[in-house]
Amino acid sequence: MTITRRFLLTLSVIAAAPAFAAPPPGDPVRGQRLYQSCMGCHSLDENDVGPMHRGVVGRKAGTVSDYAYSSALKASGLTWDATTLDRWLSNPQALVPGSKMYFSIAQPQDRADLIAYLAGQKPK
Amino acid sequence: MSDSDHSRRGIGRRDLLKCMAWAGSGVVWTLGGGVASSVLAGCAPAPVKPSGGLSFVQISDTHIGFRKAANPDPAGTLRETIARIRALPVQPAFILHTGDITQLATPEQFDQAQSLLSEIGLPMFCVPGEHDLVDGNDPRPYLARFASRDARGDGWYSFDAGGVHFVALVNVVRLGDRGMGTLGAEQLAWLRDDLAGRSDSTPIVVYSHFPLWALMPDWGWGTQDALEAMSLLRRFGSVTALNGHIHQVQQKVEGNLRFYAARSTAFPQPAPGEGPGPGPLVVPAEKLRATIGLRSVTLRTSDAPLALIDTALADA
Numbered sequence: 001m002t003i004t005r006r007f008l009l010t011l012s013v014i015a016a017a018p019a020f021a022a023p024p025p026g027d028p029v030r031g032q033r034l035y036q037s038c039m040g041c042h043s044l045d046e047n048d049v050g051p052m053h054r055g056v057v058g059r060k061a062g063t064v065s066d067y068a069y070s071s072a073l074k075a076s077g078l079t080w081d082a083t084t085l086d087r088w089l090s091n092p093q094a095l096v097p098g099s100k101m102y103f104s105i106a107q108p109q110d111r112a113d114l115i116a117y118l119a120g121q122k123p124k
Numbered sequence: 125m126s127d128s129d130h131s132r133r134g135i136g137r138r139d140l141l142k143c144m145a146w147a148g149s150g151v152v153w154t155l156g157g158g159v160a161s162s163v164l165a166g167c168a169p170a171p172v173k174p175s176g177g178l179s180f181v182q183i184s185d186t187h188i189g190f191r192k193a194a195n196p197d198p199a200g201t202l203r204e205t206i207a208r209i210r211a212l213p214v215q216p217a218f219i220l221h222t223g224d225i226t227q228l229a230t231p232e233q234f235d236q237a238q239s240l241l242s243e244i245g246l247p248m249f250c251v252p253g254e255h256d257l258v259d260g261n262d263p264r265p266y267l268a269r270f271a272s273r274d275a276r277g278d279g280w281y282s283f284d285a286g287g288v289h290f291v292a293l294v295n296v297v298r299l300g301d302r303g304m305g306t307l308g309a310e311q312l313a314w315l316r317d318d319l320a321g322r323s324d325s326t327p328i329v330v331y332s333h334f335p336l337w338a339l340m341p342d343w344g345w346g347t348q349d350a351l352e353a354m355s356l357l358r359r360f361g362s363v364t365a366l367n368g369h370i371h372q373v374q375q376k377v378e379g380n381l382r383f384y385a386a387r388s389t390a391f392p393q394p395a396p397g398e399g400p401g402p403g404p405l406v407v408p409a410e411k412l413r414a415t416i417g418l419r420s421v422t423l424r425t426s427d428a429p430l431a432l433i434d435t436a437l438a439d440a
Contacts, residue, residue: 036401037302037344040254043403046192049228049255070259100260106301 023086024109026116034105034114041103044121050101055123056080057115061096072098085115177424178286179214182331184222184368185388187255188240189233194391194404195412198227199240204437205389205418206244212420217285219246222368222386223253223296223333225270234269252279253333253369254296261297280311282318286423289322291315293332295347303344305334312352324359327423327430331366337376337383340396345370354381364430370396371405372415373434384432387417413437 041049051067058081062074076096078084084095089111092101105111183205190198209216221241226233241248249272256266263278272281278294293315295305307315319328330336336353339345347353357363363381371388372395392405392415399405407415417436424430 033342034302036342039401039403040303040344048403102261102299103303104299104301110302 023082023112023115026082026109026112026114026119028113028116028120031113031115031117034110035117038103038114053118054121056121057082057085057119070096070099072096073100082112082115082119085118086111089114177422178288179216179420179422180218180220180285181209181212181216182220182222182366182386182419182421183209183389184386185224185253185371185390186221186237186241187224187227187388187390188237189227189230190390190404191227192404193406195416198390199236201413201416201437202240202389203243204413205416206240208418208435208437209244209246214422216246216420219244219248220290220331220366221248221250221270222331222366223251224255224368224388225250225253225266227255229256229258229265231265234265238269249283249290249292250279251292251294251331251333252296254299257297263294263297276314277310280314288327288329288423289319291318291328291330293330293336293353295332295334295336295350299344300348302341304341305332305344305347305350307347307349307353312349312356315353316356319356319360322360325361327362327364328357328360329364329366329421330357333367333369335367335370335374335383335385336365337378339370339374339376339383339385340402343396343402345396345402354378357381362430364432366419366421370402373419384419386419387415387434387436389416389418392416411438414439 038053042051042053044054045052047064047067051064051069059079061076061078061080062069073096076099078096080088086108087095088101089105091104092099105114186202187198188202195201209219225237225241250270252263252266252270257263258265267275267279271279272283272292274283275281278297280292280294282289282291284290293307293311295307298306298308300306330353332347334347335345336347336350358380361380365381365383367383367385368388370385371391371393372385373387374385374396376383391412392407393402394405405415414436417434417439420433420435422431422433
């Protein structure tokens with residue numbers, strides 16, 4: 001086996017291994033209850049310490065008007081979907097170092113439920 | 125009826141209703157040797173000037189810079205609070221501010237808060253709230269303006285006054301799961317050293333922004349590693365823990381540990397578990413002042429109880 005071939009095989013193994021397991025299915029009703037812990041800083045329809053959440057799933061990160069985002073989040077290039085939100089809620093500083101959020105949720109099921117709830121909060 | 129009469133007999137429903145009609149929403153918490161008993165403000169004897177004791181005032185959650193419907197003018201209600209402090213029959217020795225001095229920790233909000241709070245004209249001891257952190261977790265601008273000279277780490281410190289040991293803890297900088305506060309290993313090690321060698325009979329007042337008790341974990345109203353701090357404090361005969369953050373009077377007694385959450389000077393929040401979640405609660409403008417206010421605390425001579433009086437701005 002040449003070095004190049006071994007290198008490519010190694011790369012293919014890395015590519016096949018997801019950085020995070022696929023999020024479990026979420027329960028939006030339980031997610032609504034969990035959202036209470038977000039409400040110290042966020043609400044669905046008003047910017048506060050954090051930006052408003054309605055329509056967050058599918059939105060490009062750092063784009064709510066009249067909210068003062070960190071330059072790190074504005075430059076992140078992220079779009080919020082189930083995968084990016086799961087990583088964000090696991091450890092926002094690992095995903096976007098220098099962002100303003102330090103709140104995290106440890107349990108994968110809690111994150112999935114919360115994301116399922118947020119996905120249902122469509123723009124008015 | 126004296127304080128001790130209340131302590132022995134408690135307060136009946138008939139008394140309670142009578143006093144509620146008379147006194148509004150002020151509540152006196154009387155801390156004796158056993159379980160705390162509550163009486164409403166109008167039923168308590170008038171505050172007695174302590175002989176050789178100490179009195180101080182706790183204010184909290186001034187949220188300077190907040191502009192929403194729950195209170196478009198928190199600077200105005202802070203000024204009203206300051207007028208209340210200046211009118212107290214016994215001037216407090218100092219003010220404890222249990223955090224969320226500002227809404228968003230901007231230089232302008234810190235400037236305005238410093239200017240307003242200096243009008244009290246008394247020494248002030250603070251802990252930061254999460255709203256006083258810049259960019260989510262930077263306490264340095266707060267520390268530069270409000271920290272005690274002896275503050276360590278993120279702003280924790282202690283001092284002694286009137287025979288009582290006061291401990292300021294910071295639990296807002298590193299958040300635990302679902303937004304719970306944490307103290308962290310460094311602060312807990314400091315607390316262990318700070319308390320070592322102190323007599324078990326030393327009264328302790330510990331204050332923080334987030335509650336040190338599991339008031340409503342689903343709303344982040346608690347401190348994840350508080351039990352470690354409580355294990356260090358449990359040997360003391362009298363421990364009073366004061367907090368802000370939840371913008372309402374709440375209390376809990378666990379043996380010798382007594383926990384008291386204070387009103388904001390700016391706006392109320394819902395009672396734990398009521399409504400969709402925590403956040404500024406909009407009440408009719410004419411009712412706002414019944415939901416915000418200050419707390420005065422009197423520490424009398426060693427064998428007398430420590431009394432907390434919560435006064436809403438609407439109280440006569």
